[in-house]
Amino acid sequence: MTALYLPSLIRIGGGALNELPAALKQAGLSKPFIITDNFMAKTGLLGRVQTLLEKAGFQSGAFQDAVPDPTVTSVEAALTALKSQTYDCVIGLGGGSPIDTAKMVAVLAKHGGSPAQLKVPHVQDEVGLPIIAIPTTAGTGSEATRVTVITDEKTDEKMLCAGYAYLPHIAIVDYELTLTMPRRLTADTGTDALTHAIEAYVSKRASPFTDALALSAMKRIWHALPIACAEPSSKTAREQVMQGAFEAGMAFSNASVALVHGMSRPIGAHFHVAHGLSNAMLLPEITAWSVAGAQARYATCARVMGIAPSGMDDSAACAALVTALRERNHELDVPTPSTYGLEETRWNTLLPLMAEQALASGSPDNNPRIPTEEDIIALYQKVWA
Structure with missing residues (x-):
């Protein structure tokens, strides 16, 4: 039910x-x-x-x-x-x-x-x-x-x-x-919406209803977001991203989010990084770690977004997805925590608390691959670089 x-x-x-x-x-x-x-x-x-x-x-x-x-x-x-x-x-x-x-x-x-x-x-x-x-x-x-x-x-x-x-x-x-959103805000909030869509689709609480919304959202956002960033007055691109964000919102409200969001909130709380930006920092590497838990689902994401052709096998499609997410971050000038200017000593000191808070949020429990506290600390360390 x-x-x-x-x-x-x-x-x-x-x-x-x-x-x-x-x-x-x-x-x-x-x-x-x-x-x-x-x-x-x-x-x-x-x-x-x-x-x-x-x-x-x-x-x-x-x-x-x-x-x-x-x-x-x-x-x-x-x-x-x-x-x-x-x-x-x-x-x-x-x-x-x-x-x-x-x-x-x-x-x-x-x-x-x-x-x-x-x-x-x-x-x-x-x-x-x-x-x-x-x-x-x-x-x-x-x-x-x-x-x-x-x-x-x-x-x-x-x-x-x-x-x-x-x-x-x-x-x-x-x-x-x-229409007046600046490029950085457009990129970060749009990537936040893309994360909602992907996480709703791979969530352990996904349903056919949320799947339809999530897939539609990720297709719209993936294609329209770079245009909205490059051509901010493009009504077509803005409409597609807004529609996709709304669909993604309905999807994750009913299927929940997963590990990216669980790890994103502590970064925002302790370092005051905007939520969409912290999601963007995390999305490629957390996806790379999570694909083993739902390879077929992540492969479907890659195909729907046009990253992988329909005939590509799941493993190759997942690899293509991770590569495309990394390239998209580069295209949208998404910094790492290091290049954003966060303090490395404080980052490392806070890792156990951040991992504890990420797990306490409940979101990682919905992830296809459920992490331990040690896994989350290792992922934070990987994302830093």
Whole structure:
């Protein structure tokens, strides 16, 4: 038996943002609280959303101080702002960080408690305020997932919080909002989405439903991402990457992610590397290590992405996949932890803790080849170089 979780109302395509008021009315919602960041405020997108709502007769409030890799402190500040008046839903506007902040605030607003009390293995299925996700990056898939990640700045732990309560009720997926994304952000978030798709497909929790979404996503993203990086105004490429990111989000929300994500979160928590970039750093070598656990599945990924011809045997297709992932990282200028400038002594000192935190997230248990703590330490050392 497979349980599936998807946003209840979805508006997708160019100009979908204009459908926000109609979607709110359809859901019976009337007073939204917007959580976003300073960049969205400075670019005028927050003002555009507020004007859109005001013209449709909605009263709204806003918190514009969401931070990258949302912290407990930033979540508490947003929650305090929300409680200053009565609101019936929370809009996350921006990249994965404002959306993740909105998810946690929506739950705490109704149930109280703290993010630390809600981290895995706790599962929060009882919903809070309805969540509306409006992504402005193509990658995190947060608009379609049942998870949020909040950083405890006191312990440098990225706390994975999961459950039905974090699934957005409404997703507004408008690729036009990504047209101004810079190259580095486009590359990193797009690779994050590619990782979602691959990991969902090889996950031990995969199903025919998630397989279809994951394969479609990886095909779109693999071909369109380099174009979106090289030609940022290409609406065709942007649309393909955004569609792929959404499909990948739905796939991994139902099949889960695996070892790449398990190892990625500690890098982000301890070294403040953007999540998509840390995934990109890891993807080729973790794939190379994992293929032995699901050779046929990884070979299918290679064929669907056009990396390996249909007649190539599985072993050769897997080798071609790993080579292509390494070459793609080079093409997109993805640094290693070393060339990115991380401190080697601190990296080596933290390896046991990072491996422990990776395993504690639960994601490595979904990997085709399940690692030990020693395996993860060795993989971190390999990725460093």
